[in-house]
Amino acid sequence: MTRAAKFADKLLYLVSPALLLGLWQALLMMGYGDRRFIPAPTDIFWRFISVVSTGELEQHVAVTLWRTFAGYFIGAIPGIAVGLLMAMFRPVRIFFDPLIAMLFPIPKVALMPLLLLAFGFGDASKIALVATGVFFPVVVNTYAGAANIDRIYWDVAKNYGASQWIVFSRIVLFGAMPMIFAGLRIALAVAFIVLIASEFVATKTGLGFLIWNSWQLMEVDFMFAGIVTIGLLGLIFSVVFDWIEKRAVPWKLRDRG
Amino acid sequence: MERRGAAIAIDGLRKEYASAGGVTVAIDNVDLKIAPGEFVCIVGPSGCGKSTLLRILAGLETQSGGVLSVEAAGWAVQNAMVFQESGLFPWMTVETNVGFGLMTRGVARSEIDARVDGALKLVGLTKFRRHYPHQLSGGMRQRGAIARAFVTDPAILLMDEPFAALDAQNRAILQAELVRIWEETRKTVVYITHSIDEALMLGDRTVIMTAHPGRIKRIVDVPFARPRDVMALSGTPEFGALKLDIWRVLEEEVMRAREEFDL
Numbered sequence: 001m002t003r004a005a006k007f008a009d010k011l012l013y014l015v016s017p018a019l020l021l022g023l024w025q026a027l028l029m030m031g032y033g034d035r036r037f038i039p040a041p042t043d044i045f046w047r048f049i050s051v052v053s054t055g056e057l058e059q060h061v062a063v064t065l066w067r068t069f070a071g072y073f074i075g076a077i078p079g080i081a082v083g084l085l086m087a088m089f090r091p092v093r094i095f096f097d098p099l100i101a102m103l104f105p106i107p108k109v110a111l112m113p114l115l116l117l118a119f120g121f122g123d124a125s126k127i128a129l130v131a132t133g134v135f136f137p138v139v140v141n142t143y144a145g146a147a148n149i150d151r152i153y154w155d156v157a158k159n160y161g162a163s164q165w166i167v168f169s170r171i172v173l174f175g176a177m178p179m180i181f182a183g184l185r186i187a188l189a190v191a192f193i194v195l196i197a198s199e200f201v202a203t204k205t206g207l208g209f210l211i212w213n214s215w216q217l218m219e220v221d222f223m224f225a226g227i228v229t230i231g232l233l234g235l236i237f238s239v240v241f242d243w244i245e246k247r248a249v250p251w252k253l254r255d256r257g
Numbered sequence: 258m259e260r261r262g263a264a265i266a267i268d269g270l271r272k273e274y275a276s277a278g279g280v281t282v283a284i285d286n287v288d289l290k291i292a293p294g295e296f297v298c299i300v301g302p303s304g305c306g307k308s309t310l311l312r313i314l315a316g317l318e319t320q321s322g323g324v325l326s327v328e329a330a331g332w333a334v335q336n337a338m339v340f341q342e343s344g345l346f347p348w349m350t351v352e353t354n355v356g357f358g359l360m361t362r363g364v365a366r367s368e369i370d371a372r373v374d375g376a377l378k379l380v381g382l383t384k385f386r387r388h389y390p391h392q393l394s395g396g397m398r399q400r401g402a403i404a405r406a407f408v409t410d411p412a413i414l415l416m417d418e419p420f421a422a423l424d425a426q427n428r429a430i431l432q433a434e435l436v437r438i439w440e441e442t443r444k445t446v447v448y449i450t451h452s453i454d455e456a457l458m459l460g461d462r463t464v465i466m467t468a469h470p471g472r473i474k475r476i477v478d479v480p481f482a483r484p485r486d487v488m489a490l491s492g493t494p495e496f497g498a499l500k501l502d503i504w505r506v507l508e509e510e511v512m513r514a515r516e517e518f519d520l
Contacts, residue, residue: 152344159315160358160409174348179282251348251389 001067039221044228047221061229063205068191069121071130076187079135079228080180084140087149088164100139102201106196125197126206133194141186144171145179178252181245188237192230247252261294261447263329263336263412266415270323272309282470283309285445287323289464289473294443298456300463300503302511306471307449308417311338314447315415332412334358339406339419343398345390351401352377352386358409376408379438396427407438414439420455426443432458433487436492453503457496458487463503467510469517475506 021041028040035043051057086093112129119125153175157167170220199208207226214223245252270287273280291297299307312318313325315338329335337358345354345462352373359369377383380400406414420428436459441444450456456463460479461493467474479499481490488490490496 152340152342153346155312155315155317155338156340156344156357157361158317159336160405161334161361162357163361166361170349171346174346177348244458249348249390 017194026151036218037220039224040233043221044224048198048225049224051222057210057225057229058225060205061208061233062208063123064195064199064207065233066124067126067195067206068129070123071127071195072134072187073189074127075131075134075191076138076184079183079187080142083139083183084146084168084176085179086139086143087146087176088168088172093143096139100136104136104140108190109197112198112201121202126203129198130191130195137186138180138183138188141179141183142176145176148179149175177249179239181249185241188241189234192234196230260331261443262414263294263327263332263447265289265291265413265447266324266326266328267291267310268324268326270310270313270325271319271321272306272313272318273388287471287473289505291445291447293328294445295462296446296448296460297441297462297464298448298450298460298464300450300453300456300507301466301471302468302507303451303470304471305466305468306508307466309471311415311447311449313418314413322468327413329412332410334362334409334411336394336413336415337406337409337411338415338417339399339402341418342419343390343402345398345405346402347390350387353395354390354401355382355404355408355485362409372408373404376404379407380404380417380434394427396423396431399423403435403438407442411444413445413447416446418449418451421451421489428455429488435459436485436487453500453507454491456503457481457499458485458491465503465506465510468513474510477503 028035028038039047048057062220066178073152082092082096086096108129111132113127115125115128115132119128149172154167162171195206196208196211199206200212203209209219211223211226214220214226267287267289271285272283274283275281287310289297300312301307309318310514313320315336317338327335345351346357349357355376356369359372364372373386374383377386380403382397382404383401385393385397390401393401399422420431423431432455446460447469448456448459453463457479463477464480465474465477466472477499481496
């Protein structure tokens with residue numbers, strides 16, 4: 001792709017959010033909707049600036065990020081390991097299959113009361129919830145990726161004298177890598193969804209609490225500042241994720257621009 | 258004395274699979290003796306079990322009956338296979354792929370580097386050592402697969418239609434190079450192909466197999482002198498006559514296979 005075409009793509013990327021914000025602002029300024037309940041983008045922006053300058057927002061963001069990442073790693077690493085082992089060893093697959101089939105469809109938020117009982121009202125229960133939410137998409141994608149590795153690569157490994165450990169660490173792990181990343185990407189979204197929902201109750205910190213609390217106090221612009229923050233975090237993570245994926249999967253065809 | 262590849266003795270080899278309609282016999286009663294350093298080509302219609310035979314030789318499958326014995330004393334690696342679709346790992350660079358069979362066998366890093374250098378030079382891929390397979394053409398990938406097999410210095414080289422997916426020019430070039438490398442190293446080669454031309458250009462003997470179940474129908478000596486100029490050879494009248502002979506035998510088999518399946 002030429003430089004100009006790339007630049008055009010980047011501009012186009014900004015068009016849809018800009019249109020949405022413009023329309024939103026224009027409707028409110030023309031008198032459609034009540035600005036007390038639906039603040040304009042500019043109102044949210046100024047409120048956002050003011051809560052950032054007091055450091056109030058950062059506190060909540062820090063708590064939410066800590067819970068997200070702690071839960072993400074606790075859920076993702078066993079998810080990857082179990083997925084790979086399921087693809088390599090039939091008994092492991094038979095052991096985990098019914099558990100996954102049964103537990104995957106349960107909305108993880110429904111486990112919140114149980115986790116509160118088990119882990120108390122502190123961070124541990126939220127981290128456990130995120131970990132459970134993350135584990136399933138990661139394990140399912142990892143398994144699918146590893147199980148669909150072309151038979152020829154197993155043959156090559158066997159014919160060239162690879163041990164179980166080499167098959168695991170050089171063939172199965174890398175062969176499943178593109179699908180593992182697909183799973184990790186879904187898991188990141190799931191992590192935010194279950195965490196924000198869980199922060200609505202039984203905590204006094206985090207972005208979920210901020211949103212729920214502002215709603216109850218009718219501070220709608222503050223509530224929106226929280227929502228926008230989540231959106232921004234999602235955007236940042238998506239960019240960081242692309243960066244990591246490009247380096248972790250350098251053999252993937254990179255003609256997506 | 259010149260170092261030569263392994264001797265192979267196949268005696269009454271049989272392979273059957275459980276299938277929906279009972280038992281399918283892939284190969285039956287295959288007897289074949291291959292001399293050290295011999296280049297043997299196996300031709301036959303699709304479904305004649307030639308790939309099954311090769312996979313048993315490669316240790317990827319176990320026979321249901323019969324005896325396979327390989328005399329490969331003095332060789333560290335008994336066999337290495339070159340697959341039809343290169344089978345280079347997409348996530349490894351060319352040099353890592355080529356060194357794979359040495360890494361798995363615990364060869365020291367410095368020795369791997371030196372031997373991979375040599376193998377890459379042999380197949381002309383030195384400039385592309387840091388590339389990933391998807392960045393290479395089909396012909397270059399197949400060169401990489403050949404280097405990966407040769408670098409382990411196997412007593413037997415097993416090749417399963419390695420050039421079938423290539424265009425005619427690339428195939429001719431790689432055939433000539435394979436013959437050159439083989440003449441230098443004198444490994445035992447078992448080469449599967451569906452092309453009679455290829456079998457006659459490359460091999461010392463051509464084994465013709467029948468289908469359903471796969472059996473050996475005839476073994477033809479290929480009398481052309483070595484070193485061979487494979488391209489010039491294919492234009493000679495002797496080549497044409499032998500090709501026609503083999504074709505007559507195969508034709509019968511292909512027809513018989515068709516009668517069995519097309520009603």
